[in-house]
Every structure is written in structure tokens, then in C-alpha cells.
Amino acid sequence: MVVSPHALASEAGARILAAGGNAFDAAVAVSACLGVVYPHMTGMGGDSFWLVYHAGEGQVRAYNASGRSGRLVHRGLYAGEPHIPFRGIRSAITVPGMVDGWAAIHRAYGRLPFGEVLSPAIRYAEQGFPVSAGQAAFTREAASALAQDARAASVYLPNGCAPEAGSRFVQPALARSLKRVAEGGREAFYKGEIARDIADFMRREGGYLTRDDFADHAGRWETPLFGRYREYTVAQVPPNSQGFAGLMILNMLDRFHLQSIEHGSADYYHLLIEAVKLAFRDRDRYLTDPDFSPIPLDRLLSRPYAAELAGRIRMDRAREADAAPMGRDTAYAAVADAEGNAVSFIQSLYFEFGSAVAAGDTGILLQNRGSFFSLDPDHVNRLEPGKRTFHTLMPAMALLDGRPAILYGTQGGEGQPQTQTAVLTRIADYGMHPQEAVSAPRWLWGRTWGEPRRDLRIEARVGRDVMDDLRRRGHPVQPAADYDGCMGHAHAIVIRDGWCEGGVDPRSDGQVAGI
Template sequence: MSSSVIGKDAMVVSPHHLATEAGARILEQGGNAFDAAVAVSAALAVVYPHMTGLGGDSFWLTYHAGEGRIRGYNASGRSGYRATLQAYGGQSSIPSRGIPSIVTVPGMVDGWDAVHSAYGSLPWGEVLSPSIVYAEGGFPMTVDQHRNAAEHLDMLLLTAETAATYAPSGQAPAPGTSFRQPMMAAVLRRIAEKGKEDFYRGETATEITRFLQRNGGLLGMDDFADHHGDWVEPLTGSYRGYNVCQMPPNSQGFAGIMALNILEPFDLAALGHGTYEYYHLCVEALKLSFRDRDAYLTDPAFYTVPLARLLDKGYAAQLAASIELSRASVQAESKPTGSDTAYAAVVDRDGNAVSFIQSLYFEFGSGVVAGNTGILLQNRGSYFSLNPHHVNALEPAKRTFHTLMPAMALRDGKPSILYGTQGGEGQPQTQTALLTRIVDFGMDPQKAIDEPRWVWGRTWGEATRELKVESRIAPQVRQRLEEAGHIVRTVKEWDGVMGHAHAIVRDEQGCLQGGADRRSDGSAIGW
């Protein structure tokens, strides 16, 4: 097991070492945490293209030391004006890949602009410079990117534009070969010169929408031109002396707070980490929070999510009392969520902090590169329901149920723990594991990430009620979970299905500790 990276002044963590290095360089050049976070995000859009990109969404939690408050930025896109139930007449669901899956406007570039405009200190072009260098000059193809490209090769070959970038010779480029994205570099240069206007109203928007219109897509120039993200007030809960901040709907963040509320009455420390009781209680608490999440989560502009009741400690106590310590509850199967996500965090010498996450939804999103932009478009809108009575039913200009949920835990009003993970359904589960391990069991962030993990239910692929557990969990614990009624499936000892988690902790001495997931290509850099 590795130990946390230690720093006093600054820390950067991300799922790709080149993105982490980009953030560190921006800090060394005099930038602040917000400059560095945008640089990391843009770099990830280039070097982690199977997980995230300019054609996707992001969510941001920011803490400005001078203001002394947490703010959230919702950089997720809405469905197009022509995205109606009638557009999918006769279909039971929105296709998960291809042009029909491209329903929502990408919010990523708007998120960069919002965070940088509000708090950045370096010139815009300087912040985007690392991503331009990686796109234009290339970077070594990682084993993870190669594996994902090889697994999805048939899909990547379906459109000529996608194949030209991701499988130019008809095969996934070999690990270690230089992966260049000249069209992406050109787009990034235009954004660096002209700002987000290029992406939403200029040459890039024109090329994306022209391509989509030629191929039967629903998004038009008006959808891009009218896009805007939103600064929002984060949701706040409490857990054993920490204030826990999450993004409000359309993010699933409230499910993370609900799970902690349900767990709080139980003395996890006394029960012991790694025990049957620990895993069982965590899984059962999360299943209960998922039940309400699935019933209510959607765009709050279209439907009121009853957050006051869902986040009430009294309601959580009722749910906690319904848990049987010796038996698993029965939870309905549900639709699988996406897995292509990248979480990262930055803290600078002034105490500014950014916790953020971004995604294309499924690996390689829709699988469609938009014309000559090099941009893979997300398929996030495929999560909309075509049932007109469903809370998350497809409607024009609507945000869908969103799995992305960056987190912060505060102590004495200041960020103490920044944490998050890849993996749609796994995000609240792994977040719960990280926070309980750090708070209840005193683990440093690297150990909290390295300890064996689980994920219940939908992740990648088919709907399921399986409880996937890594083989490093003790055999007797796995047996007891099965005897209690959990549908246990043992997976590899460091299985990618658990997602890529990262965290930064500021300890009681004021030192920073950073942890990165060995399942990813990531790293932590601190000094």
C-alpha cells in the first residue's frame, strides 16, 4: 500500500498524471486554485478522452478564502428545443449511443469560463495552454485508454470522424504511442483566443450543429447560443462534526448526504472497519437513499425535489431504524448509469479549494465526433425517460438526472476533505466509503482509497441488484453478506468497476494530504 502525498502549501489530485502536472505547473507560475482547476479540467478533456471531454458536462464546488464560503457551479447542459417525446415516437427509450443519444448541450466550456471569470488570476490563454500542448504535440497512450478503445472499437469505427481520431488504422492505438488530436487543438486555440463565445455562438458551435443537422440530430445553433450554467447554493449536511457539501439537483449529491445521515446513528468505529456490519450498514443506507433519489431526482426547474424532507435527520433516523442488521433489504433493479467520469481537486497556498467532476456519461460518450472539431459529444441525455409521467421525462430545455457529485467536508467553516470518484452509481457509494474511513477510522486519504471497495447495483452494463465486492474483502465477510441475502459477486482485487477515487485532506496540523487511485492513471502532487 502506498502512503498519501504530503504538502504544506498546495495539492493537486486527478486521474491522469499529465493533468495533475498541468495544475501543478499553473500553481508554480503564480496561478491560484481556480486557474489550476480549469487547467486540470481542460487537460483531462484532452488526455482522458474516453472519460471526459469538451463535449460533456461538469460540476464544481469552489471555496474562495477571501469570501469564506462554498459556491457551486452547475455546468450541465439542457436538452434541445426540438428534443420532445414525439421526436422518439414508437421507441421505448432514447438510444444510448449514436446521433439519437445526443440530446443535451455540452456544459464543460461554460464551466471553465464561469470559474475562471469569477476567481481566476492568470490570463485565460495561459490556463488553457497545457491542454493545447497535449492536444497538438500528443501524449503517450495509456494502457487504460488503449483498453477502453479496444473494448469499444466497433462503436468507434461506426462514424468516419470518430474512427479518424480514435482508431485511425482501424485499431486502437497501442499503449505508449503518441496520441495527437490536431482538430481538438485548433478548437482549444480558438477558445483560448475568443473565449466561450466560440464554442456556443462561433465557429465551433456552427461546425458541431451543422454536423448534427446533416445527420438527423436534434441540437441546433439556438440551443448552443442560449446555453448557460448556474452558480448555485450547495446542499449542506452534517456528519460527526463535519459539514458536508454537495451539489443540488439535478445532481444526485443529496443521496450522499442522505446515506451519511442514515449511518450517523450507528457507531461504525465500534463495529470496526472491514467487518460484515460495516459493509452491510453502508450498503443498506445507500440503497435507502437510492430509493428516494430515483423517485425524485430531475431538473428542479421542472419539478420540486422535496429536499427538506429527504435531508431531515428525523427522516434519516426512521430509515436507519428500518435496517435489519442480519438481513439485506430488497431493492428494485434500475437502469444502468454511465461510468466515464473524472474527478479532481486543487488546494492552493491561500486556502482556496476546488472540488470538481466531469464526464461524457458512457465511455466515449455518444461515440460520435462532431465533424472536424475532434470533439466527442456526450450521451447524457439518453438517461431521460420517454414515459411522459416519469419525473425525469424528456422535455425541451430540461436538465436530466445527473450522477456527477463533487464533495467537500468542512471543519470550522473551512474545507477539510475534498473527495469524489468516477462511476455513476458508484459515486455516492465510494464517497461514503472514503468519508467514513477518514472520519470514523482516522485513515489518511490514500489508505481510505486503497482499502477494499464495493459497489451495489447498476454501474456499467445491465441493470442489476448485485453487490460487487473486491476479492481483498475477507472471505468470511463475503460469506456473511451472502448469507444475509446480498447477491454477492466477487470481482478482481483492484477492479476498475469500483471507479477512480481521489481525495485531499487538510489535517489538524494544517498539512495537506493527497491520495490518488491506483486503478487510474492519476497522481497527487503536493509541496
């Protein structure tokens, strides 16, 4: 089974499975395809994080495919500015890790030839595909940013405006770059023509990444972080991912008997939101590249600390808290095959269309992930050369008896730990089908980029009584549309008794594809 936020990507993964590929082949195919058919959310110029389970090895491994800031990038380049720009060439300061992630997963576990795995993405880039409703809407929102870069505008704003849903969308330059990678592997991207073309473009346009930055890039296999929730063992990617915040939330909730709390009640939403706030406080205090600053994970993920935090939750009153604004463009997907292999992965450009800069003639949109670095020299996530920034991306995997049972994750920056918690509790505590779990009403506490407010947005279909109750407890409730895209695009696969059950978010353009 494959779940992803775009139907064509899900179908591409299913075709790879049907052709004899395994979950790892299919996951790379889905990832590459999403970078073509979901260009507002992800692409070759972004980052990714992976959790993989190989049935023969019997263990979960994590791969961190996030990029570091360039060796010439430092805070002095932005002297006198309040923050790193969110758009434009000066926001593209971290090396894209995406292609390295494809290569690492495929090299370790793939079965089919690399070129065959990338062929669906190449075909959609070269021959085109119908623009989804989501792509059309997000392009309209980002049109002013895309218009600032002539190459980006020529592709994403054909005829000077956002393409209509259903119109054919082609990306010939991106197809050429994908073909180079299909033929030359990761070396073509990091040490070959693509690296040269991007670096030359950077130099001409006043950017900061160099050919040496690309040549030096390497992702990393890492040991996942593990936590317990009910009978499940839950795996998350370690920092610089915010995954540990998700485990902290579960550690707190594991001390409450959720089955005695009505799902969808004000008590349910209040409890989960309060746990999120407490976890975010520590996340914002510590999260950065652990190579530059230690993160006390042993304490943060300990049961005694969870008990201490849980004891601070008042069921009658919301606590004051704050959170920095986050980007929301991301694509989560998962694959499970008949051999027992499983992949849970997530990828992003950070903001919609990333930096909104297309790198020369490569057709590759560059991420603006590095714009989340702080220019404050005392901030734990301060900008420094060769550093990975605080990353919102966090794929999840829950295991029973050492084998994958739930693959889940979501698009949506600040909302990722919140929505993951909703999905897992709905499946684990309330016995919901994964489709029911991702479709049920959701909330988003905090801020997203471009919005100064710190509200609790909650889909209005929770009902007026629930919203009024939450307001009485001190939550700054703002009703959202019934299936509001600001809640992110969550997907899940539940594996049990030799069967897969999937759920794909109705807020996305996605699809469940099984064979």
C-alpha cells in the same frame, strides 16, 4: 496539491500553481487537460459540476455546468422505441456545459490569463502524449461503437484499431477547437465558429441540437446543499445532481457508532450498503431538473427522516431494492492552494466516449447524457425540451470550522455515492490517510450500463469470510478483481495544520502532485 485520474493532468495543475496561478486556475487547467489525455472519460463535449471555496469570501459555492436538452427535442422523436439510443447522433441531445464551466470558474476567481490556463491541454492535443493503460483498455471495449462514426474512428482507432499503451496520441482538430476557446472564450464555443460547426454537423447527420440551443446555454451558480457528519459540514451540489443522496446516506450513518464496528467487516459493508439502498429509492423517485419538478429536499435531508430510514436497517438481513443502469465514465479531481482556496470538481461524457460521435471537424466528442431521460410520460425524469436530466456527477467537500478539510469524489455513475461514503467514513471514523482510504477494498451495488444484473460486486480481497457473511444476509455477492476499475476512480485531499495529504486511486492512471 492536485489530485486527478491522469498523471499529466495533475502535473499540469501543479505547473499552473508553480507559475503563480491559484486553485481555480489550476482546476480549469486540470479539467481541460483531462479532456485531452483522458478522452474516454471526459471532454469539451461533456458536462461538469464544481464546488469552490474562496478563502477571501469564506464560503462554498456550487456551479452547475450541465446542459439542457435542445428546444426541438421531445419524446415523439423516439416514438415506438423503448428508450433513447445510448450511442450515435440521436443520443447527443443535451448542450455540452463544460466550456461554460471553465469560463465561469475562471471569470469569477482566476488570476492567470485564460489562454495560459488552457495551454497545457492545447499542447497535449497538438503535440501528443503517451496513451495510458486505461485509455487503451477502454478504447478496446468501445471500439465497435467508435467504428460507427468515421471521424471518431479516425482519431480514436488509428489504423483501424485501439492504440497501444505508450504510443503517441495526437488530436489536431481538438487542439484547434481549444485554441479557439483560449482566444475567444466561451463565446467561441456557444455563439462562434464551434457552435456553428457542431450545429451544421447535427443538421447534416440527423441530430437535434441547433445553434440557438448553444447560444441560449447558461450554467448556474447555486447554493450548495449542506449536511452534518460527525464534526464535519459536508457540501454537495444541488439537483439535478444526485449529491443529496450522498447526504441522505451520511444522515443515516451519523446515527450509528461506526467506530464500534470493525472496518472491513461484514457489518461495515452491510450497514453502508443498506443505507445506500434507502437513499437510492428516494433519489430515483424524485431526481430530475428541479425547474420542471419540485424535489422535497427539506424533508429528504431532515434529521427526523434520517432517523426513520435508519430505523429500517436490519443488520441481519439485506433489503430488496432496485436501481436503473448508469454510465460510469467520469473524471473527478481536486485542487488546494497555499492561500486556502479549494476546488472539488467532476466531469463526464456519461458513457465511455459519450455518444461515440465526433462533431464534424471540431474534434469534440459529444456526450450522450441525455440518453438517461425517460420516454415514459409519467416518469419524473421524462424527456422534455430545455430540460436538464438526472445527473450522477457529485463532487464533495467536507469542512471543519467553516474551512475545507476534505476534498473528495469519484468516477463511476451509480457508485459515486457509495464510494464517497466509503472514503469519508474511512477518514472521519477510522482515521485513515486519504491514500489508504481510496485504496482499501470497495464495493458496487446496483447496475452499470450494458449489464442487466443487479449484484453486489465487492473486491475479493475483503476475504471469503466477509463475502460468505454478506451472502448469508441476502446480498447477491459477486467477487471482483482486487483493484477493479468498475469500482470507479476515487481521489481525495485532506487539509490540516497547513498541510495537504493526498490519495489517488490505484485503479486509475492518476497521480498526486504537490508543490
